Amino acid sequence: SQELEQSPQSLIVQEGKNLTINCTSSKTLYGLYWYKQKYGEGLIFLMMLQKGGEEKSHEKITAKLDEKKQQSSLHITASQPSHAGIYLCGADFNTDKLIFGTGTRLQVFP
Amino acid sequence: DAGVIQSPRHEVTEMGQEVTLRCKPISGHDYLFWYRQTMMRGLELLIYFNNNVPIDDSGMPEDRFSAKMPNASFSTLKIQPSEPRDSAVYFCASRRAGVGIQYFGAGTRLSVL
Numbered sequence: 552s553q554e555l556e557q558s559p560q561s562l563i564v565q566e567g568k569n570l571t572i573n574c575t576s577s578k579t580l581y582g583l584y585w586y587k588q589k590y591g592e593g594l595i596f597l598m599m600l601q602k603g604g605e606e607k608s609h610e611k612i613t614a615k616l617d618e619k620k621q622q623s624s625l626h627i628t629a630s631q632p633s634h635a636g637i638y639l640c641g642a643d644f645n646t647d648k649l650i651f652g653t654g655t656r657l658q659v660f661p
Numbered sequence: 662d663a664g665v666i667q668s669p670r671h672e673v674t675e676m677g678q679e680v681t682l683r684c685k686p687i688s689g690h691d692y693l694f695w696y697r698q699t700m701m702r703g704l705e706l707l708i709y710f711n712n713n714v715p716i717d718d719s720g721m722p723e724d725r726f727s728a729k730m731p732n733a734s735f736s737t738l739k740i741q742p743s744e745p746r747d748s749a750v751y752f753c754a755s756r757r758a759g760v761g762i763q764y765f766g767a768g769t770r771l772s773v774l
Binding site for chain 2: 591592595599650652
């Protein structure tokens with residue numbers, strides 16, 4: 552969707568390196584949802600952000616929503632092979648549904 | 662609690678055949694969503710239901726696609742007749758009213774030959 556841009560499309564990093572994935576909206580976000588997908592599986596919910604400036608962390612993954620509520624980032628610290636997969640952001644524009652970004656394919660090599 | 666259950670996990674069929682995908686949402690969830698995922702177009706919303714009523718089917722590609730939700734615990738997505746371009750992974754997701762988090766099933770990988 553042009554309402555939501557996700558970057559980069561793919562990322563290959565060495566184990567132990569940090570990385571950031573971005574999700575940018577053309578409109579104000581009422582909520583931003585991060586999911587992870589492994590090949591052949593469904594999407595697994597990671598984190599939800601709703602307030603401007605909000606930041607949440609789970610293990611080595613941190614997600615932030617900017618003050619203007621139009622951009623979110625997902626940061627992984629000291630990446631591991633278990634972090635590999637496709638990361639998708641889903642935007643709530645104050646409707647019943649989510650609009651998803653195109654996804655970022657992450658590969659982590661030893 | 663059981664998550665969203667989809668069946669079959671894999672479906673291989675020939676062009677022109679009818680395909681039916683099934684979904685059992687999480688008990689107590691009011692919303693059910695059907696998505697299609699392809700490399701070219703990513704994750705697209707096809708249709709969603711609220712309390713078993715179709716609310717928005719603007720993502721359904723054409724009349725060959727139809728979806729029903731006869732009760733709160735079951736939904737189907739039907740393609741008739743199927744075409745090779747329908748090959749994709751189809752996901753079902755559900756959520757509770759007032760809570761934005763959607764929970765996804767494992768998906769059905771459809772191959773139309």
